[in-house]
Amino acid sequence: MKRKKNFNLIIGTVLTGLMLLLIVTGLFFLPYDPETMDIELKFAGMSPAHPFGCDNYGRDVFTRVMVGARTTLLVALGTVGIGAGAGILIGAFTGYFGGWVDEVVMRIIDALFAFPSILLALVVISLLGNGKLGVISLLLGSGKYQVILALGIAFIPSFARVVRSEYLKQREMDYVKNARIMGCGHLRIMFVHILPNIMPVLIPTVMIGFNNAVLSEAGMSYLGIGVQPPDASLGRMLSEAQTYLFSQPSYALFPGLTIVLLVLGFSLLADGLEER
Amino acid sequence: MKYVGKKIITMCLTLILVSFLVFLCFTVIPGDPALAKLGTEATPERVEALRKEMGLDRPFMVRYGDWLYSFVKGDMGESYSYGLPVKEMLADKVPITVTMSVMSILIIVAVSIPLGLYTAKHEGSVTDRVIYALNQVVMAVPAFFAGILITLLFGIVLKLFTPGGYISYNQSVAGFLGYMIFPSIAIALPKISMTVKLLRSGLIGEKKLDYTRTAYSRGNNTKGVLYKHVLKNAMLPIITFLGMTFTDIIAGSIIVEQVFGIPGMGRILLTSISNRDYPVVMAIIVCLAAAVIIINGLVDLVYQWIDPRIRLEGES
Numbered sequence: 001m002k003r004k005k006n007f008n009l010i011i012g013t014v015l016t017g018l019m020l021l022l023i024v025t026g027l028f029f030l031p032y033d034p035e036t037m038d039i040e041l042k043f044a045g046m047s048p049a050h051p052f053g054c055d056n057y058g059r060d061v062f063t064r065v066m067v068g069a070r071t072t073l074l075v076a077l078g079t080v081g082i083g084a085g086a087g088i089l090i091g092a093f094t095g096y097f098g099g100w101v102d103e104v105v106m107r108i109i110d111a112l113f114a115f116p117s118i119l120l121a122l123v124v125i126s127l128l129g130n131g132k133l134g135v136i137s138l139l140l141g142s143g144k145y146q147v148i149l150a151l152g153i154a155f156i157p158s159f160a161r162v163v164r165s166e167y168l169k170q171r172e173m174d175y176v177k178n179a180r181i182m183g184c185g186h187l188r189i190m191f192v193h194i195l196p197n198i199m200p201v202l203i204p205t206v207m208i209g210f211n212n213a214v215l216s217e218a219g220m221s222y223l224g225i226g227v228q229p230p231d232a233s234l235g236r237m238l239s240e241a242q243t244y245l246f247s248q249p250s251y252a253l254f255p256g257l258t259i260v261l262l263v264l265g266f267s268l269l270a271d272g273l274e275e276r
Numbered sequence: 277m278k279y280v281g282k283k284i285i286t287m288c289l290t291l292i293l294v295s296f297l298v299f300l301c302f303t304v305i306p307g308d309p310a311l312a313k314l315g316t317e318a319t320p321e322r323v324e325a326l327r328k329e330m331g332l333d334r335p336f337m338v339r340y341g342d343w344l345y346s347f348v349k350g351d352m353g354e355s356y357s358y359g360l361p362v363k364e365m366l367a368d369k370v371p372i373t374v375t376m377s378v379m380s381i382l383i384i385v386a387v388s389i390p391l392g393l394y395t396a397k398h399e400g401s402v403t404d405r406v407i408y409a410l411n412q413v414v415m416a417v418p419a420f421f422a423g424i425l426i427t428l429l430f431g432i433v434l435k436l437f438t439p440g441g442y443i444s445y446n447q448s449v450a451g452f453l454g455y456m457i458f459p460s461i462a463i464a465l466p467k468i469s470m471t472v473k474l475l476r477s478g479l480i481g482e483k484k485l486d487y488t489r490t491a492y493s494r495g496n497n498t499k500g501v502l503y504k505h506v507l508k509n510a511m512l513p514i515i516t517f518l519g520m521t522f523t524d525i526i527a528g529s530i531i532v533e534q535v536f537g538i539p540g541m542g543r544i545l546l547t548s549i550s551n552r553d554y555p556v557v558m559a560i561i562v563c564l565a566a567a568v569i570i571i572n573g574l575v576d577l578v579y580q581w582i583d584p585r586i587r588l589e590g591e592s
Binding site for chain 1 (some may be wrong): 289290291294297298301302412413415416417418419421424425427428432439440523524526527530531534535545546548549552556561564565566568569571
């Protein structure tokens with residue numbers, strides 16, 4: 001039988017690669033300055049010089065999309081880093097040791113699950129914005145780092161839940177008992193023995209989490225609570241573009257399509273990897 | 277019955293825990309509410325007097341109990357910025373969000389079940405593959421971008437509705453429902469593709485099982501087997517999924533409201549967050565979380581009513 005071609009993997013790799021290329025290129029070279037305004041170019045159409053046209057201030061949309069995609073990627077990576085990192089720690093300890101700590105922590109996680117993650121992030125942002133947490137606010141500034149922390153915290157419950165249920169299963173396995181008899185410490189068993197074994201479950205969770213992070217960041221920036229100026233952000237570009245939807249629909253289309261392609265590429269990649 | 281009782285008790289405990297967490301966050305961490313309420317006119321004496329008046333000098337647990345008690349009674353406190361009772365501020369917003377959520381769920385069910393059945397029945401056909409590809413794309417579209425695209429297509433190109441021309445249900449119920457269809461579609465779209473994908477793989481999995489073959493061998497035709505036997509079993513995970521989707525629908529409605537300029541819970545939540553109007557924020561968050569918990573609890577109950585295996589497990 002001929003092996004079926006894994007189209008998901010191919011298309012996903014190509015799309016993700018293109019996006020990464022766009023973002024990495026943007027680190028070294030940008031066609032224009034993303035902040036320079038040129039009123040002569042206001043709503044200039046698509047042209048070789050400005051492939052995506054220009055926005056209401058005459059800024060090059062293509063350049064801003066490159067910078068915005070970079071911000072989005074940074075926020076998503078940070079979010080998944082915090083969410084998965086803390087989620088793995090919490091899930092590993094509660095799942096492995098069980099007992100009343102597990103009960104309490106899991107009840108709290110269950111309760112947090114009742115909040116949509118974007119709502120949770122909004123709560124964290126509104127708490128961070130308060131003066132009492134001055135030290136943290138000062139460290140984080142008000143821009144993207146605050147969003148990363150807020151979304152990261154909001155993503156902890158979903159990771160913790162998955163990791164915990166895996167640890168519950170794994171801790172009964174013979175190899176764990178064996179390692180115990182050989183004299184391994186609990187920490188070593190948890191992170192050297194069990195962690196690699198839950199990777200098949202953890203990796204898809206992380207990839208889905210990454211996509212959710214991209215979508216949440218875009219949503220929050222769209223609401224004006226996410227990434228703040230002067231950082232370019234795809235979500236905020238969309239909310240600015242919406243005002244000019246009548247006169248300049250393409251201004252809204254390109255940042256939106258960039259989000260779609262970013263998420264699509266990554267989810268196809270995840271599907272393709274799972275199929276393999 | 278034992279299962280139902282147990283479920284209800286867990287639900288209540290979760291509700292109490294959620295309210296406690298919210299109260300804890302908004303009481304311990306932020307600054308002094310009395311100071312916030314007085315703003316620039318604050319003098320130490322006035323702050324002290326107001327703290328006493330607002331009951332802030334009492335122990336934390338007493339305040340929490342008091343807050344919870346009045347919350348359950350329907351008194352959600354008073355907005356710092358507007359001085360209005362929170363209940364009054366939310367009363368006319370709730371129907372908007374509820375309408376939008378219910379409409380989205382209806383759209384999801386009405387579109388995804390026929391599509392799922394069709395793709396599973398014609399597995400591997402061209403239509404099946406086209407729908408699969410479309411699904412993958414639609415899943416990647418954030419709800420607010422879907423909203424912008426819908427505004428562009430239906431509002432500006434086809435002129436089916438006026439973008440931003442929200443019609444209150446006080447003015448015209450038909451106009452209100454007609455306007456709400458578009459945001460509901462925007463919220464429903466990504467969820468439809470997920471439901472179709474899930475239902476399709478569920479149906480195909482069930483089709484391979486022995487009972488399906490038995491049903492065929494007893495002389496049923498494809499239609500009968502698919503609708504009467506297979507769909508019933510494949511629907512079980514879908515019901516759980518729809519329950520979980522409810523959380524996302526609420527989150528989606530907060531954002532999509534902004535796209536379509538609808539003055540619902542989302543807008544008031546956002547303005548309250550930027551105004552640091554914590555009683556309003558707390559009330560909205562607790563209400564939304566309570567809605568999610570209650571809906572998910574109901575879904576669990578419906579689920580065990582449909583699938584007796586779970587009921588038996590719960591009772592043994």
